Amino acid sequence: MLDVEKIRKDFKILGRTIWDNKSLVYLDNAATTQKPSSVINTLINYYENYNANIHRGVHKLAEEATTAYEEVRQKVKNFIGASSNEEVVFTRNTTESINLLAYSLGESFLKSGDEILLSEMEHHSNIVPWYMLRDRKGSKSIKIKYIPINKNYELDYSSLKKLINRKTKIISITHKSNVLGTVNDIKKISRIIKSSSHSPLLVVDAAQSAPHMKLSFKDLKCDFLAFSSHKMCGPTGVGVLVGKKDLFEKMSPFLGGGEMIRKVTFEGFTPNDVPWKFEAGTPNIADVIAFGSALDYLEKIGLENIYEHELKLTEYTLNKLKKFNFLKIYGPKEPDKRVGIITFSNPVVHPHDIATILDQYGVAIRAGHHCAQPLMKKLSVGATARASFYFYNTFEEIDIFIDALTKAFDYFAVGACKELKKDEREKDGNANIDGKNAKQFTTTIR
Ligand SMILES: Cc1ncc(COP(=O)(O)O)c(C=O)c1O
Numbered sequence: 001m002l003d004v005e006k007i008r009k010d011f012k013i014l015g016r017t018i019w020d021n022k023s024l025v026y027l028d029n030a031a032t033t034q035k036p037s038s039v040i041n042t043l044i045n046y047y048e049n050y051n052a053n054i055h056r057g058v059h060k061l062a063e064e065a066t067t068a069y070e071e072v073r074q075k076v077k078n079f080i081g082a083s084s085n086e087e088v089v090f091t092r093n094t095t096e097s098i099n100l101l102a103y104s105l106g107e108s109f110l111k112s113g114d115e116i117l118l119s120e121m122e123h124h125s126n127i128v129p130w131y132m133l134r135d136r137k138g139s140k141s142i143k144i145k146y147i148p149i150n151k152n153y154e155l156d157y158s159s160l161k162k163l164i165n166r167k168t169k170i171i172s173i174t175h176k177s178n179v180l181g182t183v184n185d186i187k188k189i190s191r192i193i194k195s196s197s198h199s200p201l202l203v204v205d206a207a208q209s210a211p212h213m214k215l216s217f218k219d220l221k222c223d224f225l226a227f228s229s230h231k232m233c234g235p236t237g238v239g240v241l242v243g244k245k246d247l248f249e250k251m252s253p254f255l256g257g258g259e260m261i262r263k264v265t266f267e268g269f270t271p272n273d274v275p276w277k278f279e280a281g282t283p284n285i286a287d288v289i290a291f292g293s294a295l296d297y298l299e300k301i302g303l304e305n306i307y308e309h310e311l312k313l314t315e316y317t318l319n320k321l322k323k324f325n326f327l328k329i330y331g332p333k334e335p336d337k338r339v340g341i342i343t344f345s346n347p348v349v350h351p352h353d354i355a356t357i358l359d360q361y362g363v364a365i366r367a368g369h370h371c372a373q374p375l376m377k378k379l380s381v382g383a384t385a386r387a388s389f390y391f392y393n394t395f396e397e398i399d400i401f402i403d404a405l406t407k408a409f410d411y412f413a414v415g416a417c418k419e420l421k422k423d424e425r426e427k428d429g430n431a432n433i434d435g436k437n438a439k440q441f442t443t444t445i446r
Contacts, residue, residue, distance in 0.1 A: 002301065002309050008392050010036040010297075022362030025397045030178050030208060030341055030388035031366055032230045035294070039233060042293040046286045054285055055259060055276075069285055072292035073275070079295050080225065081216030082242050089241040089248070089275040090288055094207040095125040097226035097241035098172070100278060101203055102129035104251040105170060109201075112141035114169040117200070119147040119155055119184070120378050121177040124371040126205045130172065147173070149378065152332050153180045161192055168200040175209035179370045179386065180331040181314075181341030183209065190221040201247070207231055211390075212310060212340055214303035217242050234294035235287035241278070248274040255280035306391040310340040313389045313398060317342055320402045326414050330379060343370075343386040349412045351385035357411060361404035 008014050011034045016024050026034060046068070052061035054069050073085045082088055091097045116130050134142040145163055148156045155173075164171075171193065176183045186204055193202060202222040209215060210225075211232035217225055224247075229238035253260055253271050260280040263270040271277045298306070315335045321327060321344070328345050331338040345351055351367035358365055366386045369376045376382065387401060 002305050002391060004309070004392060004394050007301065008394075010038070011392055012037060014392060018362040019360060022360075023400075025361075025363040025393075025400050027387040027389065027393065027397070027401060028364045028366050029390040029393075030231070030370075030386065032236070033211065033233050033390050034392070035233055035235065036297050038297055039235065039290045039293045042290040043235065043286055046289050051286070053282055065285055065289075068289045068292070069283070072288050072295075075292050075295045076240055076242075079299065080210065080227075080240070080242055081218050083218065084245060086245045086248070086274050087217070087242055089243065089278045090283055091226075091239035091241055091278075092237055092284065093230070093239035094205060094226045094228045095129075095239070097224075097239050098126055098203070098205065099129045099132075100241060100254040101172075101224055101226075101243075102133045103254050104278075105201065106133040106137065106142075107252040108250055110137065110142060110169055112137070113167055114141075115143045115145055115165070115167040117145050117147055117160070117163055117168055117171040117173075119173050120149045121153075121155070121180055121182060121375050122172075122174055122372065123178050123205065123207070124373070125207070126172055126174060126203075127374065130170075143167070146374075149180075149182075152337075153177075153182050153330060154332055154337065155182070155184050155189075157185075157188060157192065160189065161196070164193065164196045164198055164200065166198050168198055170201050170203060172203035172205070174205040174207075175215075176206075176212070176339075176341075177331075177372075177375075178208050178341065179343050179372050179375055179384065181338030181343070182332055183213075183337060183339065186220045186222055208341070211298075211306075212303075213307045223247055229287065229291040229294060232294060233297055234291035237284045238287045238291045245274060248278070253277050253280070257281045259283070301391060307339065309391050310389050311336060313393055313395070314339055314342065316395055317387065317389075317398050317401075320398065324405065324409065326409070328381075330384065340390075341386060341388045343384045345381055345384040346409075346414055348414055349409070351383045353412070354385045354405070354408050357408035358401070358404045361400065361407070363401050363404045365401075 013034050014024060018024050050061050050064040052065045054066040056062060073088045076088045077085050091100060118127060130144055134144055147160045147163060150156045173184060175186055190202055193200060203224045204222045206215060206225050206227040210227035224243040226241050230236040257280040260272050260277050261269050262272050318335060321329060326346055330343045355365050355367035368383050370386060
């Protein structure tokens with residue numbers, strides 16, 4: 001059981017007020033999380049006491065900074081259950097990690113006629129880099145196919161089986177959807193791959209899972225895994241790409257410059273060993289070091305405890321939301337299949353208007369397409385509202401959220417405008433929600 005009240009004291013921002021003294025209720029954690037004071041203090045300490053470039057200087061500051069930076073690689077290795085530090089590459093974020101892969105795997109392994117499988121629930125970060133690869137190779141040379149989702153907003157594993165063939169070279173899939181909250185069974189996917197007579201590489205976008213549940217790169221049996229520091233109490237500007245060492249060694253470098261070379265001559269260059277081969281230029285030293293403090297913090301709380309707390313918050317919220325019988329809620333019905341993220345919409349009120357009114361009550365949620373436009377199309381909705389939790393959220397905050405939602409819907413007289421019939425609400429994603437037809441309001445109550 002987490003002592004949430006004690007934890008919250010580590011996050012000064014959670015004590016601030018919004019507008020006319022409304023307490024901040026921060027439910028936009030899937031976008032980015034708040035940072036505890038230990039992370040902020042690590043940043044200050046680095047800049048005040050040992051700021052220097054790494055891997056270059058022989059002076060004391062350079063040595064201290066290099067050691068601190070490389071120690072975080074070790075922490076990430078332990079945190080994510082990788083086999084060695086060489087399997088851990090620092091990038092700027094998940095997006096850059098996937099771009100690195102799309103570029104380097106494309107250069108090193110893909111040829112005309114090959115296929116890449118994505119799912120219908122991907123974030124743009126796990127779509128656009130693969131389209132860019134396809135377009136670089138000539139639009140007809142690489143095919144991108146999508147594994148569908150079923151009526152319970154889960155991956156259709158039987159379709160995945162059918163889609164894998166000898167041309168499939170990469171399957172790149174989110175571990176947890178940033179819209180539906182659906183947690184995909186990566187071990188099952190890797191079993192499906194193994195049971196086929198083909199061997200595509202498995203890339204996992206863990207941006208929404210690594211912060212919220214205990215992961216083991218080894219156990220997941222994937223080839224690559226990407227996540228972002230800023231979604232797990234760390235600073236912005238730091239991402240991680242975990243990958244099998246032998247694959248990293250065979251891949252071409254992504255960016256060229258300092259750090260990533262062993263030797264440069266007037267004729268050419270020899271790349272550095274992994275992981276540095278993929279870390280061109282001065283890295284984000286301060287933020288990587290502070291990310292180490294974020295990992296320490298999460299380990300201290302315990303990823304299992306984080307998961308359990310978020311599961312309880314999710315169950316509690318889904319129960320409370322039942323009273324809004326005019327709301328369409330997306331994501332698996334079972335809370336343990338969609339932990340920590342609740343996305344909803346109503347055909348009458350635009351999600352931006354819901355979010356704007358909630359903001360008046362100090363409640364921060366996200367509204368929009370959540371960088372998942374293909375998924376929005378699949379759901380036949382233009383935009384949705386999303387509440388997303390972290391371990392520092394409380395049940396009292398959920399009550400404030402529900403209260404604010406009640407006021408928002410009263411303001412728009414939603415119940416009177418449109419009441420979705422029960423069977424419509426429980427139908428699959430296409431149930432009576434169409435962003436194009438939704439009447440849009442522009443609130444001016446601020
Ligand atoms: C599932 C998923 N993948 C990738 C990303 C991209 O993360 P970043 O913006 O840190 O690169 C996000 C961000 O919200 C995400 O939710």
